[in-house]
Amino acid sequence: MDYDVFELGDFVLQSGMRIPDARLAYVTLGTLNADKSNAILYPTWYSGQHTDNLWLIGEGMALDPTRYFIIIPNMFGNGLSSSPSNTPPPYDRARFPNVTVYDNVLAQHRLVTERFGITRLALVTGWSMGAQQTFQWAATFPDMVERIAPFCGTAKTWPHNYVFLEAVKAAIRTDAAWKNGWYTEQPWKGLRAVGRVYAGWGLSQMFYREETWRELGYASLEDFLVGFWEGFFLRKDANNLLAMAWTWQHGDISANPTYNGDFDRALGSIKARAMILPGEKDLYFTPEDGEYEAKRIPNAEFRPIRSNYGHFAGGGINPVDTKFIDDAIKELLAQ
Amino acid sequence: MDYDVFELGDFVLQSGMRIPDARLAYVTLGTLNADKSNAILYPTWYSGQHTDNLWLIGEGMALDPTRYFIIIPNMFGNGLSSSPSNTPPPYDRARFPNVTVYDNVLAQHRLVTERFGITRLALVTGWSMGAQQTFQWAATFPDMVERIAPFCGTAKTWPHNYVFLEAVKAAIRTDAAWKNGWYTEQPWKGLRAVGRVYAGWGLSQMFYREETWRELGYASLEDFLVGFWEGFFLRKDANNLLAMAWTWQHGDISANPTYNGDFDRALGSIKARAMILPGEKDLYFTPEDGEYEAKRIPNAEFRPIRSNYGHFAGGGINPVDTKFIDDAIKELLAQ
Numbered sequence: 001m002d003y004d005v006f007e008l009g010d011f012v013l014q015s016g017m018r019i020p021d022a023r024l025a026y027v028t029l030g031t032l033n034a035d036k037s038n039a040i041l042y043p044t045w046y047s048g049q050h051t052d053n054l055w056l057i058g059e060g061m062a063l064d065p066t067r068y069f070i071i072i073p074n075m076f077g078n079g080l081s082s083s084p085s086n087t088p089p090p091y092d093r094a095r096f097p098n099v100t101v102y103d104n105v106l107a108q109h110r111l112v113t114e115r116f117g118i119t120r121l122a123l124v125t126g127w128s129m130g131a132q133q134t135f136q137w138a139a140t141f142p143d144m145v146e147r148i149a150p151f152c153g154t155a156k157t158w159p160h161n162y163v164f165l166e167a168v169k170a171a172i173r174t175d176a177a178w179k180n181g182w183y184t185e186q187p188w189k190g191l192r193a194v195g196r197v198y199a200g201w202g203l204s205q206m207f208y209r210e211e212t213w214r215e216l217g218y219a220s221l222e223d224f225l226v227g228f229w230e231g232f233f234l235r236k237d238a239n240n241l242l243a244m245a246w247t248w249q250h251g252d253i254s255a256n257p258t259y260n261g262d263f264d265r266a267l268g269s270i271k272a273r274a275m276i277l278p279g280e281k282d283l284y285f286t287p288e289d290g291e292y293e294a295k296r297i298p299n300a301e302f303r304p305i306r307s308n309y310g311h312f313a314g315g316g317i318n319p320v321d322t323k324f325i326d327d328a329i330k331e332l333l334a335q
Numbered sequence: 336m337d338y339d340v341f342e343l344g345d346f347v348l349q350s351g352m353r354i355p356d357a358r359l360a361y362v363t364l365g366t367l368n369a370d371k372s373n374a375i376l377y378p379t380w381y382s383g384q385h386t387d388n389l390w391l392i393g394e395g396m397a398l399d400p401t402r403y404f405i406i407i408p409n410m411f412g413n414g415l416s417s418s419p420s421n422t423p424p425p426y427d428r429a430r431f432p433n434v435t436v437y438d439n440v441l442a443q444h445r446l447v448t449e450r451f452g453i454t455r456l457a458l459v460t461g462w463s464m465g466a467q468q469t470f471q472w473a474a475t476f477p478d479m480v481e482r483i484a485p486f487c488g489t490a491k492t493w494p495h496n497y498v499f500l501e502a503v504k505a506a507i508r509t510d511a512a513w514k515n516g517w518y519t520e521q522p523w524k525g526l527r528a529v530g531r532v533y534a535g536w537g538l539s540q541m542f543y544r545e546e547t548w549r550e551l552g553y554a555s556l557e558d559f560l561v562g563f564w565e566g567f568f569l570r571k572d573a574n575n576l577l578a579m580a581w582t583w584q585h586g587d588i589s590a591n592p593t594y595n596g597d598f599d600r601a602l603g604s605i606k607a608r609a610m611i612l613p614g615e616k617d618l619y620f621t622p623e624d625g626e627y628e629a630k631r632i633p634n635a636e637f638r639p640i641r642s643n644y645g646h647f648a649g650g651g652i653n654p655v656d657t658k659f660i661d662d663a664i665k666e667l668l669a670q
Contacts, residue, residue, distance in 0.1 A: 160544060163543055174510050174525055196502050196504075200498045200502055204495075205493070208493075286540050288540065
């Protein structure tokens with residue numbers, strides 16, 4: 001699928017570092033209407049790219065390109081927007097600077113306003129880190145965002161979620177082939193290890209107990225671990241994964257000059273009508289954390305996805321959860 | 336602390352392999368009474384040794400050495416009983432054979448009957464893999480075990496628990512210094528990575544959210560990750576950890592000729608009065624799995640430990656959980 005690039009020029013980050021000639025890769029689906037009132041923004045997730053978001057878009061679905069103008073911006077570090085893997089020296093690979101969720105949203109804001117002249121978004125939605133960007137949009141531009149539907153994600157990275165990511169990072173860094181980021185070929189042992197680490201976290205205890213991987217066409221647990229999980233991460237770049245892990249670990253809608261770390265105030269400043277959709281059995285973006293946040297957002301409904309798929313209830317890999325999310329967003333858009 | 340060794344001779348395992356001159360290391364506390372009715376067996380856990388069990392023993396506690404004769408057998412693979420790290424060639428290191436929980440219990444049965452002439456155990460108790468051995472004792476020798484108090488452990492290793500251990504194994508194996516088990520010095524990067532993997536699983540989401548590590552004297556989350564978790568696994572031998580992970584992954588009280596894999600029948604055959612003590616927030620030996628089992632054991636009480644410490648509610652690292660377990664065992668022993 002072809003994509004467009006919005007040239008950000010020298011893009012200075014919260015960290016004080018910059019991405020020179022920063023690139024924001026994106027696609028759009030549908031047509032922006034005359035009064036520019038039908039725009040939906042749908043950011044990507046950890047290591048996902050715009051094509052990985054398409055499962056939630058289609059005629060007759062909530063995200064219907066015959067009705068809405070849907071923009072999918074690729075997150076920094078995902079290999080299409082500026083990333084360790086595609087930035088020229090000296091800011092390449094292990095030297096790619098730390099990027100926050102807030103940085104991502106500021107870049108996306110420029111895309112939306114400068115390229116399209118959009119001043120209101122009918123909806124921002126996304127899965128996982130896409131949900132983090134969704135919350136950030138609503139907190140940073142409260143007058144611009146009419147609705148949010150973050151699924152399987154939270155407004156900040158809660159501490160246990162941070163700890164889980166330490167395992168992901170350690171799996172890569174333990175592989176000598178990683179060479180502190182200066183590898184010439186991917187550290188595939190480390191990437192496979194990330195798959196084995198992620199396998200326990202991405203789904204729920206009940207998913208494995210009931211052998212729900214059979215629904216996905218796998219013949220055995222080991223087949224699922226190799227075919228789904230190792231395969232999933234072997235397609236990624238190790239430095240990109242580490243860069244996005246940093247972004248993820250430091251996610252917090254209040255970690256910026258607007259809110260100065262006052263998390264509850266940032267939540268309370270959200271004006272969008274919110275449909276909060278946690279995975280009921282999500283082991284790292286937990287429903288307990290989501291509930292804390294939903295209670296502090298003035299106009300929020302908290303609606304857990306009843307599913308054995310844990311975090312991957314929001315991954316678009318089974319029709320039941322997809323319908324649940326789609327129905328919820330339809331309801332939200334009708335309001 | 337000095338320990339004794341029971342020489343098992345050539346010990347043939349379920350796998351068809353053997354441990355030549357197998358050694359079962361153990362300690363005893365207290366005195367066996369005249370009619371040999373006061374014996375308690377308290378097996379060790381994943382990488383733990385007998386000294387790591389002492390926190391639950393003391394005058395005035397349930398496991399009171401002035402009243403009971405307490406035997407702590409060390410599990411195979413823990414570095415004191417026969418293990419990859421202490422077995423001579425050709426069965427050493429990467430060639431150490433696969434040992435089951437059942438094998439462990441048969442070896443302990445020989446210790447208990449041959450060395451001490453004990454025919455009844457007042458109680459078998461243990462944490463984690465110690466709980467697995469406890470269940471195995473009750474299923475394999477139902478007429479010999481009067482009571483069991485397994486805490487934070489289950490009668491078989493349920494599938495998600497198995498998947499979690501894949502991450503532990505991958506962390507070690509990703510380190511090139513592991514050399515497929517033929518290392519000359521410990522693969523410390525891999526052992527540190529195990530610590531980072533384990534950190535998210537061993538405790539609960541709420542433990543990290545509430546910064547409960549402060550109770551343990553750590554100054555920051557990173558201090559806890561390094562000081563507690565990396566330190567924990569840097570003291571271990573990599574091959575020993577892999578050997579015990581195999582034992583753990585294949586734990587199932589029915590995986591032997593007595594029950595031929597009929598798990599429910601094995602549970603139903605337990606005659607001991609059982610006090611089942613799962614950690615309410617245990618992420619791998621889950622209360623849901625424990626409840627399935629407790630319902631099928633004829634004379635069982637299911638009593639979750641209300642604690643933020645997750646699996647480590649049974650690790651003896653905080654006085655509240657220790658008292659909860661101790662009280663429950665007191666109640667059981669009084670029956």
